[in-house]
Structure formats: C-alpha cells, structure tokens
Amino acid sequence: MKSKCFRIIIVLLTLFLWLTACQADQPVVDEPFADDPxxxxxxxxxxxxxxxxxPQYAPFYVAQERGYFANAGFVVEFDYSFETDGVALVGAxxxxxxxxxxxxxxxARAQNIPVVYIMEWFQxxxxxxxxxxxxxIFSPEDLHGRSVGLPGFFGASYVGYLGLLAANDLQxxxxxASDIGFNQVESLLADQAEAVVGYANNEPVQLAGxxxxxNVILVSDYxxxxxxxxxxxxxxxxxxxxLAERFVRAVLRxxxxxxxxxxxxxxxSKNYVEGLEDGRKPVLEASLPMWQAETLGLTELASWENTQQVLLDAxxxxxPVADLTAVFTNDFVLANNE
Known part of the structure; x- marks a missing residue:
C-alpha cells in the first residue's frame, strides 16, 4: 500500500514539474484588470x-503578446484596412x-469632431x-528649383513637407513638387524625381536595402x-x-x-506580420529614436502650435481651433508615471 501511494505521489510530482516548465515558456498574463481591480x-x-x-507597430504587438492589453481589460483587434476612418469613428x-x-x-477639431489626443507615440x-x-541635396535650401515627388497633396507626408519648407523660408x-502616389522608391530609382517625401523609417530603409x-533630410531636425x-x-x-488610462498604460508598457x-x-512582431523576415529589422531600428523621450508619451503645446500654424499657412x-489645449491631454500619461 505504501509503495502504491509513493508511486502516485511521484507521478503527481512529475506532472506538476512538467506543467510548471510549460508555463515558464509562456508570456506572463495576469488576470484581467490586475492593474485596476x-x-x-x-x-x-x-x-x-x-x-x-x-514592425513599426512592435510596441502594440508586445503589449498584446505579453498580456498588457489583457491585464488592462481589453481584447484588441488590429485593424489595418485603409477604408477605416479612425478619426470619424472615434469622434462618433x-x-x-x-x-x-x-x-x-x-x-478634425476644426470640423467640431470631438477627438482628443491622449498619448504621443512618435516624439x-x-x-x-x-x-x-x-x-x-543635403539641406532644405538645396530643394530650391528641384523636382520632389510626394505620395499626394494630403496627409502627414504633405504636412511634414510643408512644415520643412516653412521652417526654412521656402515657399x-x-x-x-508632383504627385507620384505611393511609389517613392521606384520613382527615385528611375530618376523620375530628384527627391521624394516619405517616412524616415520606411523609404530610406528600402533604398539602403x-x-x-x-541623403535624408529629417523634418524633425527643423x-x-x-x-x-x-x-x-x-x-x-x-x-x-x-478606460483611457488603462489603454495608455498598456501601450506605454x-x-x-x-x-x-x-x-x-x-x-x-513575427507573430503579427505575415512573412516578416530579418531583413525588415532596420524598419524597427530606424523607428526607435523617434519614440524615445525622458517621459514616454508626453505631448507639448508648442508642437501643436507649430503644427496648427503649418496647416493655417497652407x-x-x-x-485656429478655439482652444488648442482642449485638443490634447497629458493626464493619462502622467497618471501612469506617478
């Protein structure tokens, strides 16, 4: 009888150790709302x-994989469809x-859409x-009289381009400038434009590859x-x-x-980007310096003033929006840094 009980104990102990070893390989996911009961x-x-x-969305993939969204009480579906108007849907x-x-x-705020910016991811x-x-072409002044291709006269690429010109007294x-669609790499290689406007963590990486x-002129340098x-x-x-505080916390983590x-x-990121290979790693590496800050996620009034002025000049x-300070808040970032 003692021998039989001993064997049962050994089997149970072995099973326990096996389960513990399996769990050690899994991401740590607390119970939902572990951060906010x-x-x-x-x-x-x-x-x-x-x-x-x-791979530039790595922070969101990490938050998903390591259970930070789950801990905060969210089941998140990443939506990549271009048809989705995030501003309108959030505003409504x-x-x-x-x-x-x-x-x-x-x-959006100029059109009375009540969206609020609550965390600056790209600093x-x-x-x-x-x-x-x-x-x-080494500096903005070198663009004078040159041909520049843009993916369109809209969006962040266009506004960033206008900001670069304005900051250097260029009209x-x-x-x-010409509209070349989203063909910056092909257009530059074929000499259809002397320069192209794109994302610092995308087109330069593709061309280098x-x-x-x-030569790369960063808008943020000016x-x-x-x-x-x-x-x-x-x-x-x-x-x-x-709800907003918990979401910001997960993203910040x-x-x-x-x-x-x-x-x-x-x-x-390889679990979320189909066919992602190591050759795309420079995209993430080029993104890192643009995210860094002494306090991650903070946004500054002066940045909003500059952005608004570019939009007004163009x-x-x-x-101007009636109250620029109502467009953004740092409250949720600061609440997660106390």
Missing part, C-alpha cells in the same frame, strides 16, 4: 492602425481609440525628404510637429476616464519593453 468588464475593441501590418464614439497623426486631430515627426547621394512654388546610397499617437473622444474622457529590448520585440485650416 475597479474595472467592471473585459471589452473587445478594434484599433485602427492607419497602415499595413508592420463608435470606437474608443485609434492611432492618428497630430495634423489629422487638428483638422519626432517621422517624415523625411530622401534623395540619391549623387544629387547633392511651395520654390520647389517643383537595395544598395542605393541616399521643426517640432505632432506625429502619430493615440486618440479617444470627449465622451470617454468625461464618462469613463479609467509595450513601448518601454520595445525600447529596452528591440530584438525581442522584433521576434514578437490654407488647410480656415482658422
């Missing part, structure tokens, strides 16, 4: 990303959050002017504008601010982890 229910949300699945309170660039927030405006090294008519030496971040709406801030260990973040806005 006062929350009432887990909610499913669709998060408009504004672009295709890409049909979705709680979206990833949006700062100029889109200002344009540096990610737009750049890219040219072949042989073109001798749009000083440059021969093809062996093309390039003007501080508001880039990509998280938006919510006035209803959520007024009626359920804890994913962002901090990505900055601390980019290699691990890139490996996690006649993309008829008049």
């Amino acid at each position: 006062s929350a009432e229910e887990v909610i499913n949300i669709r998060l408009p990303m504004g672009f295709v699945a890409d 309170n049909e979705l709680p959050f979206a990833i949006v660039s700062g100029e889109q927030v200002l344009l 540096k405006f990610p737009i750049a002017v890219v040219s072949k090294a042989e073109s001798d 749009p008519e000083d440059v021969n 093809q062996g093309e030496a390039v 003007i501080d504008m508001v880039a990509n971040g998280i938006i919510t709406n006035e209803t959520i801030i007024a009626e359920n601010p804890k 994913g962002l901090a982890d990505t900055l601390a260990d980019p290699d691990a973040a890139f490996e996690i 006649a993309l806005m008829d008049e």
